[in-house]
Amino acid sequence: MSGLRAVELSGLGIRLGFAPLGALRQHEEVFADAARSLALAMESEGVLLDPLMVDSSTLAVLDGAHRASALASLGARWAAVAAVDYGSPEISVGRWLRAIDPGAAREAALSLGMAEEGPEAARSAVDSHGPRVAVLMPGGPSYLGPALGSALEAHRLARSIWARPGSHPELIPDDEVGRALESGRAVIYVSAPSKLDVLRAASSGELFPPRSTRHRFGARPLGLGVPLGVLRSDSEPDLSPLEEAARSAVLQPGDEGHRGERPLIVRWAARGRCA
The missing domain is CATH 3.90.1530.10 (Conserved hypothetical protein from pyrococcus furiosus pfu- 392566-001, ParB domain)
Structure with missing residues (x-):
């Protein structure tokens, strides 16, 4: 040690x-x-x-x-x-996500120029073709942002959404997305960091937002x-x-x-x- x-x-x-x-x-x-x-x-x-x-x-x-x-x-x-x-x-390292007010979520997604996308396709894109951010809506179309340069960039973009006034963010584990959507909340869905991402942030001092990673x-x-x-x-x-x-x-x-x-x-x- x-x-x-x-x-x-x-x-x-x-x-x-x-x-x-x-x-x-x-x-x-x-x-x-x-x-x-x-x-x-x-x-x-x-x-x-x-x-x-x-x-x-x-x-x-x-x-x-x-x-x-x-x-x-x-x-x-x-x-x-x-x-x-x-x-x-x-x-293993996963992520914490934020469930927020759906009206604030839609407004943020539109202001950022995110494209409309089906919720499952948006989740798949984040998990398979990241780093990126999606705004999953409890009803109607969801929204998907473009591919970004790093997981850190994606999590900082996610924070720029859930930290907006009126968002009322709730911290949720990444295995409770369905529950949050069923309760009428939108979910800011962001790519999970890798272990290398974590070590790079620790060594460089370029830190992830609070409660981004969820280690098991x-x-x-x-x-x-x-x-x-x-x-x-x-x-x-x-x-x-x-x-x-x-x-x-x-x-x-x-x-x-x-x-x-x-x-x-x-x-x-x-x-x-x-x-």
């Missing part, structure tokens, strides 16, 4: 450790209000509940942009991280609860709290309560948090 000391979660390809906050590389912007609210909650609880998911080679933040921003505002020098091999097939992991630790005092330390924190957490976090095949064939991460209870 970029030379950092870490604790291995046996059989899961995850290493828990403490990374200098300034060494982490964001690939997305954050919503300032969300980061402030999270910082207030963290200050109240006195802990970072869930470690940030990062690429072990580059320290690109895969999940946890708002947590990293909140930690910085709270004077933390370190972040508890779960480092993974981003090249693993058990890690084969396993991930939750509920760790590292005290903020540890993360504000001038020197690298001791790994012993993470070692203790790692021992209690993983059920091996054959352990009581686990009948699966591979190790399983369990969610730590409050009493099992690092103290």
